[in-house]
Amino acid sequence: MEGGNQTSISEFILLGLSNQPEKERVLFFLFLIMYVITVLWNLLIILAIRTDSHLHTPMYFFLSNLSLVDICFTSTTVPKMLVNYLSGNKAIxxxxxxxxxxxxxWFGGIDSVILASMSYDRYMAICAPLHYTMIMTQKVCTHLVAACWFWACIDALIHTISVMPLSFCGHNKIPNFFCDLSLVLKLACSDTLLNDLMIYIVGGLTAIIPFISILISYMCIFIAVLKIPSAHGKKKAFKTCGSHLAVVCLFYGTIIGVYFNPTSSHTAQKDTASTVMYTVVTPMLNPFIYSLRNNDMKRALRMLFSREPGISL
Structure with missing residues (x-):
């Protein structure tokens, strides 16, 4: 195989979730509704946090950034899928x-690291409450979020640049509704060993390390909560972490289902279902999880809806 970029195909074909026109029409309306709900509810979360001064705290600062990233994350894949279903042209x-x-x-990596930052915030609030306001300042939180965006961008650049020298001279059909890195690599007719190493090394830093830090944070939180003498105090502490823990389980559970299961247990249907869960369903459910389980968020949303039209935000 000669070196250099020998790409002999100019496009890929995204096979999507179905090749039957009747099912595609149903999928179009289903994913359109889910996408609109995702964007609107995450925007409401951001606006509610921005307009309610009581929510100008580190926890809600991270949450507003998570909502922004969720909008960007789902907008990376769903609009293209909707256009493909509407036009009948699945090429990209x-x-x-x-x-x-x-x-x-990039946005998937930011999601992962922001969830880890939120778990650290909960750890500081419960395990070191006396030092919380001194450590979790606005400056520290801003730097944490900026680091999340920067590191995830470097991760995405490394993976994308490492794909450019590959040759694609055979099949160009991707059995999914977006250009997933692992599926694109399977279409390459040149050696992908370096790419595979980058997935395990660089990708692992963005996914596994944040996951481990979340586990460690919650282990410390759990131990600290057990030492609280009153049952009311324990319940309150667990309640402040419940929403975040639910989002973490939803996000990482589906990712583990796709990328960390034994190869023998993989099927196209299972992988596609898990992919839809973490690319479409999870960003849609996140604002509901945080708003329905959080009295402060429910109050802020009620205040937002009660504002008169035209009021300055």
């Missing part, structure tokens, strides 16, 4: 595929 250009891949990895 080579450049378009790499661009979609970059943003998908």
């Amino acid at each position: 250009s080579y450049v378009g595929c790499l661009t979609q891949m970059f943003f998908f990895i």
Whole structure:
């Protein structure tokens, strides 16, 4: 195989979730509704936090950033899928595929690291309450979020740039509704060993390390809560972590289902279902989880809806 970029195909074909026109029409309306709900509810979360001064705390600062990332994350894949179903053309250009891949990895990585930052915030609030306000300042929180965006961007750039020298001279059909890195690599007719190493090394830093830090934070939180003498105090402490823990389980549970299961247990249907869960369903459910389980968020949303039209935000 000669070196260099020998790409002999100009586009990929996204097979999507179905090749039957009747099912595609149903899927179009289903995913359109889910996408609209995702964008609107996450925007409401951001607006509610911005307009309610009581929510100008580190926890809600991270939550507003998570909502923004969820909008970007789902917007990377769903609009293209909707256009494909509407037009009947499932093609995506080579450049378009790499661009979609970059943003998908970037926003997915930010999601992972922000969830870890939120768990650290909960750890400081419960395990070191006397030092919480001194440590979790606005400056520290801003730097944490900026670091999340920066590191995830580096991760996405490394994976995307490492795909560019590969040759694609055979099949160009991707059995999914977006350009997933692992599926694109399977289409390459040149050696992908370096790419696979990058997934395990660089990708692992973005996914596994935040996951481990979340586990450690919650182990410390659990031990600290057990030492609280009153049952009311324990209940209150667990309640402050419940929403975040539910989102973490939903996000990482589906990712583990796709990427960390034994190869023998993988089927196209199972992988597609898990992929839909963490790319579409999870960003839609996150604002509901936080708003329905949190009295402060429910109050802020009621205040937002009660505002008169035209009021300055």
